[in-house]
Amino acid sequence: MKMPPKTFPALATLAVFCLLTPCLEAGSLRETSAVRAVRRIAPSVVNISSEKTVSTENVLYSNRPGQKVSGMGTGLVVDRRGYIVTNHHVVAGVDWLRATLSDGSLHEARVVSFDRKADLAIIKIDVQRPLPEMPLGTSSDLMLAETVFAVGNAYGYKDTVTCGIISALHREVEVNEKQTYHNLIQTDASINPGNSGGPLINLEGDVVGINVAIRAGAQRIGFAIPIDDARRVIAKLIAVDRLNGTWHGIETRDDKKGQRRRLLVTGTTENSPAASSGLKNGDIILNSDKQPVIDAADFERSLLDRKAGSPIQLTIIRAGKRSTLTLVLGDSDKIWRAFGMRLQVIKSRELQKRHGNDVLEHYEGGLRVTNIRKDGLAYSNGIRQGDDLVGLHEWAMVNRENVDWVLDHRELREFSPVKFWVLREGKTLFGHLPVTSNAR
Template sequence: MALVAILVSVANVPVLALSPSSPSAPASRITPIVRAVERVRSATVNIHSEKRADQADSLFSTNKDRKINGMGTGIIIDTRGYIVTNHHVVNGVDSLRVTLVDGSSYMARVVSFDSKHDLAIIKIDPAQQLDVMVMGTSSDLMLGEDVLAIGNAFGYEHTVTRGIISALSRDVEVNEEQGYENLIQIDAAINPGNSGGPLLNRDGEVIGINVAIRAGAQKIGFAIPIDDARKIIARLLNIERLDNNYHGLQAQDFKQGVDRRLIVSTTSPGSPAAVAGLAQGDVIEKVASIDVVDMADFERGLLGRRGGEAVTVVVRRGEEQKNLQLKISPLNQRNTTVAVNRNAVQQSFSTSTSDTSGGSAGEAKSPWNVLGMRLQSLPPGERSMVNPKYRGGMRVVAVRHEGPAYRNGIREGDVLVGLNVWETITAENVDYVIAHPNLNTFNPLKFYILRGKETLYGYLQLSDSK
């Protein structure tokens, strides 16, 4: 399979701002395409990054102090400065700067990311509320449909290109570590720097997030369908992950053309959502002042609020509209073991080796089967971001629904730094623990995770550790 080029450029190039259409322009020139671009320009941002050369091309450079500039594009998803982009745009960088359409720029920080699906949330602290991108749906895309791409192409800010949808449901493999599924294929020009930018329909609604081009090919670009992306964004904005708060709601996004709804599936017994009166089948229409069409909107409406704060949730139940009061709870009041704050935890882990003489680390003893989570080694560029108390950790990239990790509050994006008395820097460390002949004596199995700046510990009740 042909390789795919990830869209990060290392060139220093001048920038060129695109001017809005003149108020005096003849009406015949203000086409739907022009109106679509004007609708979203203010919610599209340019991202400039800097990283050390030894993180990017140390194989070819002897100057370890040299800096490399990268570029990408982002989409504003919240007025407070939350922006979605591709993970590969921000992966391993030392600094991030976001430039808005008015030319103002802000330093940014990575809030959360999903490397498997190549998405990340970054945050700036703007001087005023920002315009939010108009979200569409990828549920009703048509072959041959007109599309627009806006991005920081080769550093030329807010570059607009036009094309059509060439194909749907494309699977593209970049390398052994990165692949994409269900991509939109387009023939609009997608150049280095476009990564993370919006793919738009003629109405100026986002239908995808641009990700990659086929190396050496002309008029072949790809984008993540926005409906797929919004499900990942919901997890990245989850208030358990970012705020250590808890709502206890599970809901299903329903999107078919203009019919877009968030429907309650279930609520955890005794949870804030259950206490508020949310019920299966309710259609959530609003959280505080935010209109809701999917779980990403719901999480966004609760994000940044204090534990114990009450929020008005508007739901449609049959023909009746109800205003409910949802009082979110601090995670440490949830009936799980994960939310014990360990800011003062002492490093007490032993170093395990790859010696698995205590038992086979085969499929039956995989972290997925035993612990209910899939783990990935932290790349060198991210190890420096781990709490200095620890030498490294393993990123949680997937959690099995209702498995031990899920039941005890571990979520995607957490960093597992220890099991029982052993540190977990490599896959071999984890295999050593779960294949240990005395694993039953460790049950429940103590774990340590990093979530943001918090160190948490808890206990995994293993259903079958034989």
């Protein structure tokens, strides 16, 4: 019996569906959680190249120029404006630094801050568009034998992915007399030269560590800095009083355990913008100008590029209730806050040119008053713009750290006001400056 022609289209459709089904199933099987995890992290991974000059220590060739040595490493985008975290040893002492983004674009980079002991550094590139930031995980709930992946510029082969497990936690690793790492993650995911500064990620594609070291002579023994530890260091490296010239005076602690990630206020600096805002110990900061905040690094990022005097709206939880406070950023210059003057280091030769040869017998240098606030203590006690500050209390003033030292020592308030010496038109003048709690 012949089948009616009208049934052929239905059979043809069924046949095509049957043919396609194995392909669809094969594709879905291939796109595993591992593939999705690596795809998620890839846009925020940065390949770093560098060159440094290594001195040639050979008495026969003492005038020979140093040898040029190429370097490589990996970084992670921590802020869309071009801030990238990597290991300090990747960028230490380099002559130049370049960063290649996931789209293949090459950028000149510069080191903006670092912590040698923690072996972390922040480098900065200039960008025309926002960069994809790393997907942030937590190292607070890592499990032994948990699957992880290392991504990086291994031996210069960019975006190399290796797979392994969490082999151990809380490892202490001494590299040399000057460098010891604490609380490291141990993994058997292959970490090679060039991986330093790159991410260790979990099956979700979240960063749980920053790859840092391998065990020389051993196979499949690598180490990473837990991301929660790294984020605390990153917060200090991108702190606005360090990079932005502003100041808030909030003391905080990251509170992370599994899915609980929040920023706790542990105190405020006396006479600081934070104290004026009404923040209190125990407050939880949820948002900063509508930007979500889960740790101190997030909070500092939210304040980058904001100027002194800028009002910041903070959403907090206090005693279980949500409320909003206004934080007005201050100036990070302690000397400006305390005395109302800005200082610039000058050498002894400059003092000599300006005030005569006799000054060399008494002063090794000084600090020039480049700006002064008329309602500040310096002006009201006789210091003027253009004066050269050469002494404060019992010490010579040859750099800003000398003044900071005086301001940071509370016991000197017992001597307040302290004596100062300035040079003006070749004459040495003196007066007295109060050292108050505003100096903090």
